[in-house]
Structure formats: structure tokens, C-alpha cells
Amino acid sequence: MAGTVVGEGLSIEGDLSSDEEVVVHGNVRGKLTTTDQVSIASGGVVQADVSGATVSIAGQVTGDVTASERVDLQTGGRLVGDVKAARFTIADGASFKGNVDMEM
Amino acid sequence: MAAVSLIGRGTVVRGNVRGDGSLEIQGRVEGDVTVTGDVVLGEEAVVRGSITGAQLNIAGTVQGDLRGTESLLVERGARVVGDLTSPRIGVAPGALVRGNVRTDGEAPLATPVARRPGLAAQPHRSAAPAARPAPVAAPKLEPVKAAPPPPPPPPPKPDEPDEPDADEMESEPPSAPAAKAPPPVVPALGKHAKAKKKRRDG
Amino acid sequence: MVRHSTELSVLGAGSKVTGRVSGEGSLRIEGSVRGDVQLSGDAEIASGGSVEGNVQANALEIAGSLQGDVNAHGPIAIRSGAVVRGELKGSEVSIEPGSRISVRLETEIELDLGGGSGGPKRR
Numbered sequence: 001m002a003g004t005v006v007g008e009g010l011s012i013e014g015d016l017s018s019d020e021e022v023v024v025h026g027n028v029r030g031k032l033t034t035t036d037q038v039s040i041a042s043g044g045v046v047q048a049d050v051s052g053a054t055v056s057i058a059g060q061v062t063g064d065v066t067a068s069e070r071v072d073l074q075t076g077g078r079l080v081g082d083v084k085a086a087r088f089t090i091a092d093g094a095s096f097k098g099n100v101d102m103e104m
Numbered sequence: 105m106a107a108v109s110l111i112g113r114g115t116v117v118r119g120n121v122r123g124d125g126s127l128e129i130q131g132r133v134e135g136d137v138t139v140t141g142d143v144v145l146g147e148e149a150v151v152r153g154s155i156t157g158a159q160l161n162i163a164g165t166v167q168g169d170l171r172g173t174e175s176l177l178v179e180r181g182a183r184v185v186g187d188l189t190s191p192r193i194g195v196a197p198g199a200l201v202r203g204n205v206r207t208d209g210e211a212p213l214a215t216p217v218a219r220r221p222g223l224a225a226q227p228h229r230s231a232a233p234a235a236r237p238a239p240v241a242a243p244k245l246e247p248v249k250a251a252p253p254p255p256p257p258p259p260p261k262p263d264e265p266d267e268p269d270a271d272e273m274e275s276e277p278p279s280a281p282a283a284k285a286p287p288p289v290v291p292a293l294g295k296h297a298k299a300k301k302k303r304r305d306g
Numbered sequence: 307m308v309r310h311s312t313e314l315s316v317l318g319a320g321s322k323v324t325g326r327v328s329g330e331g332s333l334r335i336e337g338s339v340r341g342d343v344q345l346s347g348d349a350e351i352a353s354g355g356s357v358e359g360n361v362q363a364n365a366l367e368i369a370g371s372l373q374g375d376v377n378a379h380g381p382i383a384i385r386s387g388a389v390v391r392g393e394l395k396g397s398e399v400s401i402e403p404g405s406r407i408s409v410r411l412e413t414e415i416e417l418d419l420g421g422g423s424g425g426p427k428r429r
Contacts, residue, residue, distance in 0.1 A: 004115040007107030007125045014119010014135055020112045030119050150419055167417055175403065183417055195401040197381070200415045205401065206408045 003036065008043050022052070024059070038067075042076055055085070057094075064098075108141075113148065120153075127157070129164070136168070147181050154186070169203075313347065319354060326359075333363075335370070348380070353387055366396065 003020025010026035018034040024044035038052035044059035070087035115131035126141030143157040149164035176190035180198030313331025321337035332347035349363035355370035365380035378396035386404030
């Protein structure tokens with residue numbers, strides 16, 4: 001069960017930091033940081049740097065994404081920003097613009 | 105049905121939260137929360153900022169104003185410093201609240217019944233509650249003095265309600281708009297005038 | 307709830323007092339009082355009762371109407387149907403939905419705004 005859910009229609013302007021799972025269906029503008037999983041659902045719009053253990057993007061993210069484990073850009077997802085993660089996948093139908101650093 | 109959001113126990117939001125739908129806060133928000141739906145604030149949750157929603161149910165700690173457009177319930181265990189405004193307010197025994205609590209929104213406080221001198225509620229006596237990061241506009245219990253909309257028939261000057269001049273601190277008579285009679289100057293009326301004047305002193 | 311000590315006075319529904327009401331013991335006000343009320347015991351403003359003046363008492367229960375400030379040693383309970391306006395100070399203030407109020411609560415309270423465990427402090 002998600003620790004934090006930003007529902008559709010909800011907007012957060014500022015920093016969101018957490019030690020639990022975060023799911024975004026709405027808007028986050030600022031900064032999003034968790035030590036757990038981040039999911040940007042297909043309706044989610046994030047204008048923020050995102051940092052988590054794993055980051056899964058099916059919505060829109062404008063900002064740098066850092067994950068301690070992996071970043072997955074799903075079909076329909078759009079990411080503009082740099083990615084820093086050990087593993088990074090871009091599904092067919094996703095769009096991405098940015099740099100990737102897969103430090104080992 | 106609009107979505108329900110959750111700010112979990114391990115989450116801190118530094119910034120404002122707004123939008124449609126309802127919201128449950130178990131973590132911490134440093135900023136204002138403004139939603140069209142309901143807000144539930146858990147016992148361990150802390151909000152430094154105002155909370156505005158339809159039905160509010162507050163069991164945690166708030167430093168800021170609470171406004172429920174439909175209802176506002178403060179449960180035992182809640183600790184609130186800020187103003188509470190809602191047409192329907194409940195504060196359970198065991199809850200601690202400091203601030204103005206109003207069910208009538210921005211009602212004018214100059215009620216038809218004259219306030220007696222003994223009655224306090226002077227504006228300056230109520231020391232302002234702890235500073236709140238984002239005071240919600242308006243419903244402050246600055247009693248007696250000019251509430252934003254003055255009572256129904258406002259006299260020429262909006263900030264001089266009729267009754268409470270008895271207990272106003274202003275030493276100068278609040279009434280006496282300049283347009284009114286200037287200080288009486290006895291015109292030279294002839295002999296009678298002097299005589300009258302003397303009598304008046306006597 | 308007003309304790310029925312041996313010294314319970316009642317101002318009945320038809321009564322009107324203009325002036326100060328003070329004393330030991332408790333008082334139930336069913337009529338109207340225009341003036342300050344000062345008791346060492348509990349005070350109750352019954353539904354239909356009204357006080358325009360300041361109230362000093364141990365515990366206070368308001369089901370009627372109060373316009374004035376309250377300084378209570380004990381708890382203040384505002385019942386549904388009450389109409390209250392003024393500044394209230396008590397060990398605790400409870401408010402039932404359905405009341406019409408425009409009050410200022412001067413409860414002593416310290417907020418514990420630090421994150422984490424431990425309940426907020428009180429006083």
C-alpha cells in the first residue's frame with residue numbers, strides 16, 4: 001500500500017520528502033525525494049527533480065531523476081531531464097530527452 | 105468522485121498543497137492546504153500552515169487556521185493554535201484549541217445589544233495568537249472594532265460602529281465626523297449673548 | 307454538568323437580574339442576567355437562559371446564551387444550541403456542533419511541532 005498518494009486533481013508546490021512509497025496521479029512542482037519507490041502514474045505531472053530507490057514514470061516528468069536502483073520510463077511516459085541510476089529502461093512509446101549516467 | 109490523496113506518515117511536504125478531492129494527512133505539511141474536498145488530519149500529523157476544505161476532521165497538531173466550509177471537528181488529542189471557522193464546529197473534550205472560533209464567518213461583532221463597559225473583548229486585550237505562517241484571510245475575532253463588513257447600516261465612517269463607544273479605547277470621541285458641527289463659536293448676537301454665556305459658565 | 311452541592315442556586319426562567327451575581331456554591335441560570343457572575347462553584351446557563359456579562363466560575367456549562375468573557379478554573383462546555391460570544395478561558399473548552407459561537411479561546415497550550423514521536427506537551 002502506497003505511503004503517499006498525490007491524487008488526481010491535487011497539486012503540491014514545494015518539496016515532498018518521504019521514507020515511504022510515493023505515487024503521483026496529480027501535480028508536483030518543486031522537489032520529490034523518497035528513500036522508497038516513486039511512481040508517476042499516467043496522469044501525473046511532475047516538474048521537479050525526483051529521487052528514489054526506484055522511479056517508474058508513466059506520466060510526465062520535467063526534472064532530473066536519480067534512483068539508487070532503477071528508473072523505468074513506461075509506454076506513454078515523458079521525461080525531460082537527466083537520469084542517474086544503475087539501471088534505466090525506456091519502453092517503446094515513451095519519450096525521453098536528457099542525459100543518462102549509469103554509474104556502476 | 106474526486107480522488108483521495110494521502111500524505112503518509114513518513115512524508116514531509118514543504119510547500120503548499122491544493123486541489124480537488126479529499127486528503128488524508130498522516131505526515132507533516134509545512135505550508136497551506138487548500139482542497140475542495142474533505143481533510144482528515146491524523147493524530148500524529150503536524151501541519152504548520154492553514155487547512156481549508158469542506159469537512160475537516162482534525163486529530164493532530166496544527167499551527168495555522170482551520171476553515172471548513174461545511175464542518176470542522178476537532179477531536180480529542182488535537183492541538184491547534186489558530187482560528188477556526190465553519191458553520192458547524194465541534195471541539196471534543198480533550199482537544200486543546202487556542203484562537204478565535206467562529207461559526208458565523210465574518211459576522212460583524214457589533215451586535216444590536218449594547219456591550220457593557222465591564223465586558224472586555226477589547227481588540228488589544230486579545231493578544232494575538234502565535235504567529236501563523238499563512239493566516240487565512242479574514243475571520244479574526246477583532247471584536248467590536250471594524251470587522252471588515254460593518255454592521256448593516258454603516259454610519260458615514262465605516263469604522264465607527266455605533267454602540268461600543270462606551271468601551272472603546274479611543275479617547276477622542278469617535279463620532280464627530282468633521283462634516284458635522286464645528287466647535288461652537290458663539291456668534292456676536294448682541295447684549296444677550298454675553299449674558300447667556302455667563303450663565304452657561306455658572 | 308453542574309454539581310448539585312448543597313449550595314445550588316437557581317435563577318428561574320422568569321427571573322431577570324440586573325447587576326452582579328456572586329457567591330459561594332453553584333448557580334443554574336434559567337432566566338436572564340445582565341451583569342457579571344462570580345462564583346466559587348460551577349455555573350450553568352440553561353437553554354433559554356442568558357447572561358450578558360463576564361463569568362467567573364469553576365466549571366461552566368452553556369446551553370443558552372452568553373455574551374461576555376469567561377474565566378473558569380475548570381472546563382467550559384458549550385452545548386449544541388448555545389449562542390456564545392466573548393473570550394473564554396478554562397482548563398478545557400469543548401464545543402458541540404450546532405452551537406453558534408464567536409469566541410476567542412485562550413487555552414494554555416504548547417505545541418510540539420518537532421517531527422516524530424511523543425505527544426504534544428500541554429502547559
